[in-house]
Amino acid sequence: MPIYEYRCKRCDHVFEKAMSMKEKSGAKIVCPECSFEDVQQQLFGVNFSGKKTGDGKSSGGCCGDEADCCG
């Protein structure tokens, strides 16, 4: 099932929602933070379950070449 990423236009909260194409076409997406109904789909955020995107090098808590700061 595809996971769609949305960003709330009011509070900028970014959230993901997993639903089928069919569900998506009739779904009313609201922000889980503020219940605002005007959210924008982040097209680049679409991915499929089982795959990870953007699992980058910078998300591990390390700071690049400075190995010392990783503890």
Ligand SMILES: [Zn+2]
């Ligand atoms: Zn919001």
